[in-house]
Amino acid sequence: MSSSTQALIPHLHLGSTFGALFIGVTFAAILFGLSNVQAFVYFQTHKGTGISFYKLAVAWLWIIDALHLFLIVHCIYYYLVTHYADIDALIGIVWSFKLQIVTNVLIVYGVQLLYFHRICIVAKGRSKVPPIVVGVVVISAGGWFVIWYPSSLDLDFFSPSGVAIVIIWAIYQCHVFSDLIKMEWATFMACGTITLVDFVIASSLCxxxxxxxxxxxxxxxxxxxxxxxxxxxxxxTSICSLSVIITCATMPQNFIFLGIEFLVAKLYVNSFIALLNAPHYLQSAAETNTSTEVHMRHGIYRPELNVMVSQDEGLQGSHENMSKHPGDDVVHLLDLPRQAAA
Known part of the structure; x- marks a missing residue:
């Protein structure tokens, strides 16, 4: 047994290390189930629109999300089942753990680019400022980090996906979990950048x-x-990213921050597909409220004259025509996938 392994044994607490990863995988599986429901609702409500950009985007997100879940499950199975009580295996980083970082990056930045595309469509004819601001932030956020750490990374380019490249580069330089402590700056910058972009996107949409x-x-x-x-x-999503930063800074010797990091990609997929389904949810709620109001009106006994009843029915019919779809303007504004497909 190597000296590094012997030094690690007294400090290896399964509850706060691989136990935290196991809990993270459990919650990630629950969120994946929710994303399945969201994807099913989206395809059901848009089944008659043919192939569109957003349908392909949802399918792509679901596939990458499923791959991410497979990789983190394999990671836990590798450590807790296949190599149970094998200390030499527990201190090393398995390939699936590294690859799940890559899929995580693809999901997060892919969703942010989809949000940017959606903002561009919503802003058409309204304001040019939000898409410009979001575009600058999303594109330049990657390059800032490459400029800040040129000497340590030996990278001589300014890339829109600089943060993604740095994260992938950093994780593949790690061979044992103790190396992650040396690369914690990559975690801080990645999660900080994610939080910044989330704030800009949410502000622009609002x-x-x-x-x-x-x-x-x-x-x-x-x-x-x-x-x-x-x-x-x-x-x-911002709170989740900030939680990764805080737990990594305060408890770098355990894997709680990694367990939370498993959830970031799942939250992004769920939030974006749920936004695509928002017009369906809002329209259904509005139609339910309108139907309830109409039934309540018809259930009221009014002993007026016939002429008054006729006038009331005329007014009621006019009101029903005006409020048949009270959220049509909003649905037309928000139902961007159908507009894009048209």
Whole structure:
């Protein structure tokens, strides 16, 4: 047994190391199940629109998400089953752990680019500032890190995907888990960049929704609900990324930050597909509320004269025509996949 292995044995606490990874995989599997539901709802609500860009994007996200789950499950199986109690195997980094970092990067930056594409479509005819700001942040965020660490990385290029390249490069320089402590700066910068881009994307979407208000209460109410959703999902992914930074900085000797990192990609997939399904959810809720209101009106006994009943029915019919789809303006604004396919 090597000296490095002997030195690691007294400090190896399975509960806070591979136990934390196991818990992270469990929650990641739950989130993958939710993404399956979201993808099913999306394809069901758009089954008559043919092949579109967003259908291919959802399919691609689902495939990469499934691959990510397979890799982290293999990682846990390798350490806790195949090489159970094998200390020499436990201190080394298996190939599936490294590859899951690559899939994680593909998911996060892929979703951010999809958000950017969506902002460009929503901003058309409204404002040119949000897509420009988001585009600059998403494209230049990668290059900042390459400039800040030129001597340590020996990279002489400025790339839009610089952070992604740095993360992949850093993880493949690690051969044992103790090497991850030396590369913790990569974790800090990656999660910090993710949080920054999330903030810019959420702010831009909320701004575009705010300037799209029409003055009609039903439409503005649906826009407000969507703004709340965008803020909540942006905060959720940002909190997860910040949790990785905090746990890595305060507890670098255990794997709690890695267990949380398993969830970042799953949250991104769920949040984006749920945003694509938002028009369906909002329209269904609006139609349910309208149907309930109409049934309540018909259930009220009114002993007026016939002429008054006729007038009331005429007004009611006019109201029903006006509020048949109270969220049509919002749905037309938000249902971008169908617009893109048209």
């Amino acid at each position: 701004y575009l929704l705010a300037i799209s208000r029409t003055g009609f209460s039903s439409t503005d109410s649906m826009l407000t609900k969507l703004m709340v959703y965008v803020i909540n999902t942006g905060c959720l």
